[in-house]
Amino acid sequence: MSAPARFITFEGIDGAGKSSHIEAVAQALEQVGHRLLRTREPGGTELAERLRELFLHERMDALTEALLVFGARRDHLVRCIEPALAEGRTVLCDRFTDATFAYQGAGRGFDLAVLGQLESWVQQGRQPDLTLWFDVAPEIAAARRAGARAPDRLESEESAFFERVRAGYAARAAAAPERFVRIDAGQSLEAVRADVLATVRARTASPGSAAS
Numbered sequence: 001m002s003a004p005a006r007f008i009t010f011e012g013i014d015g016a017g018k019s020s021h022i023e024a025v026a027q028a029l030e031q032v033g034h035r036l037l038r039t040r041e042p043g044g045t046e047l048a049e050r051l052r053e054l055f056l057h058e059r060m061d062a063l064t065e066a067l068l069v070f071g072a073r074r075d076h077l078v079r080c081i082e083p084a085l086a087e088g089r090t091v092l093c094d095r096f097t098d099a100t101f102a103y104q105g106a107g108r109g110f111d112l113a114v115l116g117q118l119e120s121w122v123q124q125g126r127q128p129d130l131t132l133w134f135d136v137a138p139e140i141a142a143a144r145r146a147g148a149r150a151p152d153r154l155e156s157e158e159s160a161f162f163e164r165v166r167a168g169y170a171a172r173a174a175a176a177p178e179r180f181v182r183i184d185a186g187q188s189l190e191a192v193r194a195d196v197l198a199t200v201r202a203r204t205a206s207p208g209s210a211a212s
C-alpha cells in the first residue's frame, strides 16, 4: 500500500539552497512508498511556465507580479497539484504562496490583505502540509548565486530587498508554526541535507510506523 499523500513546499530567498535538496527528499520518500509529483512555482503547467518566463524577465509593478503568480498558481493547482493529491501522490513543490507573501508582500511592500484575498480565492483552503523554510543570510545566498548563474530580474535586486523577503518568510513561519520548519541553510550542504531528511522523515511518518 502506498504512503498517504502530502503536499510539501520548499521556500527561501534566492540562492538559499532549497533546490539542491529536493531530489534527496524525493528519493527518501519513494523508498518508503510515496508516489510523487515534483513541481515548481511559478510554473508546473505549460501555461504557468509561460507566465514564469514573463514574470522572471519582463518589467512590471507589484500588483502585476502578484496577479501573474496567482494566475499561474491557479492553473497549477487545478491541472496539476489537486489531481495529484486526489490520486494519492505526494507533491514536492519548489516555492508556493509563502513566496508571494515574502517577495511581493514583504519585498515589494504590496498589500498583505489583498494577497490574503487572492490566496483564499485561488486556493479554496488548500495549504501545504509541510513547508521547509531554508533560512540563510542574504550575503551568503548572494555569494552562492554568484557562483552558480546569471541573475534574473528578481535575483538582481539589492541586499535590502532580500532582507525584507527573509523577514517576510519569518512572519509567515510565525503565523503557521504547525506547518513551517526552519532549516538553518547557512550550514554545509551535508549538514543541511541531514536536517532536511530528518525533518521530512519525522513529519511524513505514518502513525504507528517504526519511524514515528
Ligand SMILES: Nc1ncnc2c1ncn2[C@@H]1O[C@H](COP(=O)(O)OP(=O)(O)OP(=O)(O)O)[C@@H](O)[C@H]1O
Pocket (backbone or CB within 6 Å): 012, 013, 014, 015, 016, 017, 018, 019, 020, 021, 134, 144, 145, 147, 148, 185, 186, 187, 188, 189, 190, 192
Ligand atoms: N549549503 C550550501 N553550501 C554551499 N553551497 C550551497 C549550499 N546549498 C546550495 N549551494 C549552492 O548554491 C547554489 C544555489 O543553490 P540552489 O540552486 O539549490 O538554491 P535555491 O535556493 O534553489 O535558489 P533559487 O530559488 O534562486 O533557484 C548552487 O550552486 C548550490 O550548489
Ligand SMILES: Cc1cn([C@H]2C[C@H](O)[C@@H](COP(=O)(O)O)O2)c(=O)[nH]c1=O
Pocket (backbone or CB within 6 Å): 014, 040, 041, 042, 069, 094, 095, 096, 097, 099, 100, 101, 103, 104, 154, 155
Ligand atoms: C512563487 C513565487 C516566486 N517568486 C520569485 C522567487 C524567485 O526569485 C523566482 C523563482 O525562481 P526560482 O529559481 O524558481 O526559485 O520567483 C516570487 O516573487 N513570487 C512568487 O509567488
